[in-house]
Amino acid sequence: MLSEQSAATVRATLPAVGAAIGEITDRFYARLFAAHPELLRNLFNRGNQASGAQKQALAGSIAAFAGHLVKHPDERPDVMLSRIAHKHASLGVAPEHYPVVHEHLFAAIAEVLGEAVTPEVAAAWDEVYWLMANALMAIEKRLYEESGTTARRPWEVVERVEETADVVTFRLRPADGGPVRDFRAGQYVSVQVELPDGARQIRQYSLSGAPGDGVRQFTVKRVQGADSAPDGEVSNHLHARVRVGDVLDLSEPYGDLVLDAGAETPLLLASAGIGVTPMVAMLADLAARGHGAPVAVVHGDRSPAEHALRADHELYAGKLPEAAVHFFYERDAEPGTRTGLVDLADVAVPAGTRAYLCGPLPFMRAVRAQLIDKGVAPADIHYEVFGPDLWLAQQAA
Structure with a gap:
């Protein structure tokens, strides 16, 4: 895993990187979306960007991964990596995204930390990044192989149920009439919709129906904005506009919060x-x-x-x-x-x-x-x- 030399450098610089990680992620996303605006329109959650939640999560994952490598240089934090990989797979993250992220993340680190980023420091954190990226790509490759696709599929809404004043359930079948892959209880799908401004935003929703019944059922709560968080773009779109007969693009099921099959435990x-x-x-x-x-x-x-x-x-x-x-x-x-x-x-x-x-x-x-x-x-x-x-x-x- 992490080389001995890099482990020592990361250990010494982790406090400084950790203290600046918020500014680093701000600069990173600004650079990334300036160079690739299509990622903000069609892949990243614009609401989480506006509220700062995604920046905070990215900072936490980097710090947690680096901290784990420093404490356990011969181990990988597989639980954390699996959780991130499932999220990535549901969004359709591909290997070609990782060099793009690397370019803008390391440029942001250099901008924020300046002369502190010596060649030795850059090499050590480069090793951390690619250890994490390669591990994620390997897990995501396996997940895509298991699901049989990296693409979303059109599904037709066959039933809409108003559960409460702010919650609605959608039941869907494949628009192409093809077979439905089973899922494990606790998993989710990503749902992509086209918003009025043309952006194709993606959100993840837990499957709320029983596995094995040939449909996909997910339940959506309307997100009301508060403080710095905006109203939910996709949740409000689904509530206001999506009716029986409409077609939505859904990923295959992903997620690692699943029951142990057959385990008779309390x-x-x-x-x-x-x-x-x-x-x-x-x-x-x-x-x-x-x-x-x-x-x-x-x-x-x-x-x-x-x-x-x-x-x-x-x-x-x-x-x-x-x-x-x-x-x-x-x-x-x-x-x-x-x-x-x-x-x-x-x-x-x-x-x-x-x-x-x-x-x-x-x-x-x-x-x-x-x-x-x-x-x-x-x-x-x-x-x-x-x-x-x-x-x-x-x-x-």
Whole structure:
């Protein structure tokens, strides 16, 4: 992995690079999009660029990867790399993108750090970059081979279901009438739409239906902007414009937040808000497989009326012989549910439980801490972040 000489140089310069990484990523994206405006229109999420979320995530991934190499020069952080590679594959990232990123990233590093970037420093960080890039390209190549394509495919909307005032579910079949590749519960697809200004923006949505039924079903919450974050371009477009009979371009399924096939272990599926989507697919899969071990189903939401897919949530949980359902609502809680934020104090968590989390970062951090307090091993706690992985960025800070 990382050479001994480069490891020493990266270790010595990591604090300086880490302190400047925010400015470096600002310069990087400015240079990249000036040279390749089509990437911002048709590949990168313009909302995440405007809010700064993508810059923060990129900075976190670089710092986390470099820090791991310094501490463990003979190991790769495969969990982190797999997560990034799945995101890349769903977007159609190709090997030819990596030299372009390298060019503008290293130009940004030189601009920000100036004379501190000696030939030795440049060579060491070049080694870090290509170790990460080559590892990602290898994983992405395997993912493309497994899916059989790098392209998105046209799918026709055959049903649209208004789940709540701000959440809608779309069910689609291939527009060409061809076969449908199966997926693993918890995975997502990327959806590309053409916006009024001609940009072809891409967003990723968890598959919220049961695997194996020959359709793709995903559920979208309308994103309302706040502070520096803009309204969701694609989510609002889907809500306002997409109806039955329309055609959307979808990737093959990707994502590594998936259940272990056939493992009869206790599970805890915890979600909040629209994070319910992969959990409903997991419950549907568990019910179809006749999972017999205990399953704790935990969900938090603002109110019962805002709990998307609640009927499916309850239906699939009810088909599991050892499922216990715990719904928490900030207001308007009904009999059998609880008022307030998710609290695992009274939730049974048997030894050997594997936990899957999806929701806002504060929710997942709080649930993870409670699970660890209850004796769940950190390695058995898995999570999905919608959008850039800011949890990783915060851990690397």
